[in-house]
Amino acid sequence: MKISFYGAARHVTGSCFMLSADGMNILIDCGLAQGTDERVQGDELPFKAETVDVMLLTHAHIDHSGRIPLLVKEGFSGAIYATEATRNLCEIMLADSAHIQQMETEWQNRKQRRAGKPAVEPLYTTADAEKSMELFRECRYGEVMELSAHVSVRFIDAGHLLGSASMEITVKENGEERIFVFSGDIGNFDQPLIQDPQYPKKADYVIVESTYGDRLHGGSGSGKPGSQKATTIARAQDLADIIAETFAQGGNVVIPAFAVGRTQEILYFLRYMLDHKLNGLQDVPVFVDSPLSVKATRIFATSMEFFDDEALELAKKGHNPILFPSLVTITDANDSKALNFRNEPAVIISSSGMCEAGRIKHHLKHNLWRPESCIVFSGYQAEGTLGRSILDGAQHVTIFGEQIDVKARVRKLEGVSGHADQNGLLRWLSAFADAPRHVFVVHGDSDVAPWFAGFLKAELGLRAYAPKFLESFDVLADKLPETPPSEFTSPQLRILAEAFTALSAGQKDVESIIQRLAKAADAPGLLTNRKKTLRLANAIQRLTSDLEYLKIKWDKDASA
Incomplete structure (x- = not known):
């Protein structure tokens, strides 16, 4: 029984793990790396695609799913197991990712031709994305799927994104039975729209994320069981304060947001703000300017079987939780450009969430230099991304080859996170009936993951280790490592x-x-x-x- 770490090992993005057992190679996630992670891990697969027998997908975010078309392009032909919502979201997200790959390659090849250099190929194409969707097999939470005579998997609601899951994989090999639990991305308690994370109860080996393993979420009413109403009110009020202040100065509120998940969460808070006329705000013009965000919002709006009680209660009263009269969705490029020539202030939500691609870059170009505007970040910004530079206080940034002064106010919406904080991760890990034999800490920055592994030893008495990129371990034969004291520094x-x-x-x-x-x-x-x-x-x-x-x-x- 061997586990290999092919991504998100001492990095946050590019999740990709392989469990080899009972003659099978089971791939868990196959995501794209972003920012600094991309430069370290690269985009190419560190294994032969045709050797993978089956794939399990925790959720649709590109840092977990973005290399699936490449996997298929290079020879994978097995089944991809995912929830229905994950499959539906991947259909639009992988097509969008392929389109971006092709557009960026076309732009790069124009430069290549001018320099007399050979053309390059995209990582994958829309045809590869379409082919990959044919391999998806839908499964439900709690359902046990038999992958072979000796290997089964059960999906557990991770509470991170519509359809997100943790994986409980049971393996029997040479008379030995072991349970592996892959956390995927563990959700924050009391997020809007979706259910809270469910806890696995039994595991021998746990592979757990650590995005916020070194910190607690700020903001009142966030991340604690039973605090959803307080969370909604607090986040809606935060947005109301920012919007009222910015509109009074005649500026725009620009919100870089992940097209899938965060955009819909922001819309939920804005709907509450307008329904309750916070700060006297009414009929605030809100534009969602991202074709992918628009498609994802439609999927969210019609996926009520995944809603939590608060969202379902609204739906029963005839109110869609994420739609309101002053919301305008934009798909046409000309309409997108026209936003930057409006005379009236507006709220503009656009992607990508880390500002690395998409229409958000145009909106930043037109608003960053304006002191009356405000840029509001609501999600994680990976090291090396444009979003991280702005959030860290850069005075100038380069967008489309042009240096832009950062004069706009920059805010971080506290307490808004799809990831559990340190307390949430500890609650999740403490829920096992018996302590796991070993914990592998992944999906965390290079200083956070090893620190959190040491913290688990000190706080919960768990044997834990933060694996490095490309490390592999035979859990039955190898002496599994633990985090050395030298790395246990906050x-x-x-x-x-x-x-x-x-x-x-x-x-x-x-x-x-x-x-x-x-x-x-x-x-x-x-x-x-x-x-x-x-x-x-x-x-x-x-x-x-x-x-x-x-x-x-x-x-x-x-x-x-």
């Missing part, structure tokens, strides 16, 4: 240490400024410098006050 502590080093390095500069001001305190030319120094002094004072507060709080917690 990412936040590392950041704080780096900040302290920077402060120490800057101490001499501060002392020099003080001495120069003391010597020429009344020089008229130093007025501007004195103002800047005063701001610096105030910043240092705030920092020392915050550190003192943190110390008092820690001392108080330690003595409690």
Whole structure:
């Protein structure tokens, strides 16, 4: 029984794992890597596609499904098991991904021809995407699927996205039986529209995500069982505050959002905001500008069997949870361009969520330089992406070869996440009746995944390890590794240490400024410098006050 880690190993994107048992090779997810992950992991398959017997897909997001057409193109012909909603979403998402691959290759080949270089081929085409859909086999939550005489799988609602699932795979080999649980992406409690994550009860080996293993979600009423109403109200109010402030200045609210899942969640909050006239807002023009988002919204709006109780209650009253009168969906490219020449403020929701492709780049180009506009991020931004650069405070970014000043306000909508935070992951892992033999921590940044593995050892007493890209383990024959103490260092502590080093390095500069001001305190030319120094002094004072507060709080917690 061997497990191989072909993606999302000390990375967040590109999920791809293979379980080899009873003479079968079972592939769990086959996603595209994004941002820095793509440069490290690449797009090519690190195994021969024809050697895969069957594939299990946890959910439709491209970082889990995006290489399926490549898998089929290179020779895979087995069944792909997924829920009905995942299959329906993949039909539009893989076609869209293929279209992007072809368009980007066409653009690249124009440059290749001008440089006298040979043409390149797309990773896959729309024909490959269509062919891959023929291999999908639908399955239901709780249903046991027999993959062979000695291998079965059961899908469990992961609460992350419409149709998302965790996988419970039971294997019998040479008289030994083992249960492997692949978490997929574990959802946040009380997300709009979809059910909360369900907990597997038994496992020998667990492969668990760790996207937010090192932190708790901010925002009131988020991520806790039974807090859905509070979550909805808090997020709707956050949006109302941002929209009211931005519209008062005559700017646009631009929301980069994943076409599938996050866009529909934002629409749910906006519908609540308008229904309850928060901040007096009525008839706010909201544009969903993404052909894929529009198609996905239609699937969500008609998939009530996957809705949670709150969304079902609205549907029973005749209200669609994600549609409202002032919502306009845009598919035509000319209509999309016209948005940037409107005279009235608007809310523009567009993809891709990490700002790497799609129409969102045009909207950023036309709004980032405007101080009256606001860019609102609502999802994870991978390292190396345009979205991450903007969120991290870049003063300039390059879009379509043009340098754009970042003058717009940049906000992060706190508490909105399709991923469980640290507490949610601990609840999920604590639900097993007996402790698993071993836990493999995946789907986390290079500093987060190993830290979370060490944290599981300290907090829950679990044997845990964050595998590296391309590592494989025979769970019956190999001595399975655990996270070494050298890697069990809090990412936040590392950041704080780096900040302290920077402060120490800057101490001499501060002392020099003080001495120069003391010597020429009344020089008229130093007025501007004195103002800047005063701001610096105030910043240092705030920092020392915050550190003192943190110390008092820690001392108080330690003595409690």
